[in-house]
Amino acid sequence: MELIGVAVLCVAVASVIGGATGFGTSLIATPFMLMAGIGLTETVVVNLVVALVTRLGVTYQLRRHIDWPRVAVLGAASLPGAWLGVQTLGLLPEQLLAPAAGAITVLCGLAMALPASRTARPPSRWATAATGAISGYFSTTTSLNGPPVVLLLSRAKLPPLSFIADLAGYFVVTSVLSLAMLWAGTGIDVPGLLPLLAACTVAGVVANQLGISIAQRLPTHVFRSAVIALVVIAGLLTIVTA
Template structure:
C-alpha cells in the first residue's frame, strides 16, 4: 500500500505539469517513481496506461484542434519502433536503457532551446514517420515517448492548444500499441498491478485537469520556455536516478 500511495503522489505532481504542457507526465513521473523505489517495468506500464486514459480525455476535449493526418502518420509509424523496443527490453539489462533515455531527452531539450525559424513550416511526412518510429521505440523501452514528438512539433511553432491536441492524439495511438505489444511479448502483467494503476489513474485525471486549467492561461513564449526547461531537467533526473 505504501508503494501505491507513493506512486499516486508522484503521478499527481507529474500530471499537473503534463496537463499544462501536454507531454511532461511520464518525463517527471519516471524519475520520481524511481526515487520512490518503484521498479522500471511497473513504471513503464503505469505511465503508459495513465497517459492513455488522460490523453483520451484531452484529445476529445481538444478534438477541433487536432491535425488528424499528422497524428495518423506519427502514431502509425510508432508501431515498428515499439515492436523493436519490445525485443530490446527482452535482450538488454534495464540499467543501459535509462541513462540513454536521459541523454536523448536532454539533447531534445537543448535542440528545442535553439532559435526557431522566422517562418516555421509544418513537419514533412518523412519527418513525422521518422519521429513516430523513434517515439515508439522509447515508448516500450522506457515510456519516455514524448521528447521526439515534442521536438518535432515545437519546431513548427504550433499554438499551445494545437500542440497539446496533436500530442494527445499521438499518445492515445502509441500508448495503446505499446501496451498491447508489452502484454503480448513480455512478462508484464497489468492485472497484478491493478491497485497502483487505478490509484494513479485517479490521481492523474484529477491533477491533469488542474494542469489543463493552467495551460489555458499561458502565453506562447512562456509555454515554450517551460517545455524546454522541463525536458532538460527531466533528462538530468532520469540519468541521476538510473
C-alpha cells in the same frame, strides 16, 4: 500500500505539469518512481495507462485543434518502433536503457532551445514518420516517448492548444499499441498491477484537469520556455536516478 501512495504522489504532480504542457507526465513521474523502488517495466505500464486515460479526455476536448493526418502518421510509424522496443527489453539492462533515454531527452531539449526560423515550417511526412518510430521505441522501453515528438512539433511553432491536441492524439494511439505489445511480449503481471494502476489513474485524471486549466492561461512564449526547461530537467533527472 506505502509504495502505491508514493507512486500516486509522483503521478499527481507529474500530471499537473503534463496537463499544462501537453506532455511531461512520464518524464517527471519516471525518475521519481524509479527512485521509490518501482521497477522500470512496471513504471512504463503505469505511465502508459495514465497517459492513455488522461489523453483520451484531452483528445476529445481539443479535437478541433488536432491535425489528424499528422497524428495518423506519428501513430502508424510508432508501431515498428514499439515492437523493436519490446524485443530489446530482454536484451538490454534497465541500468542502460534509462540513462540512454535521459541523455536523448536532454539533447532534444537543447535542440529545442536553439534559435529557429521565424517562419513556421510544418514537418515533412518523412520527418514525422521517423519521429514516430523513435518515440514508439522509447514508449515500450522507458515510456519517455514525448521528447522526440515535442521537438518535431515545437519546430512548427504551433499554438499551445494545437500543440497539446496533436500530442494528445499521438499519445492515445501509441499508448494503446505499446500496452498491447508489452502485454503480449513480456511477462508483466497486469492483474497484480491493478491496485497501483487504478490509484495512479484516478490521481492522474484529477491532476491533469488542473494542468489543462493552467495551460489555457499561459502566454505562448512562457509556454515554450516551460516546455524546454521541463524536457532538459526531466532528462537530467532520468540520468541521475537511473
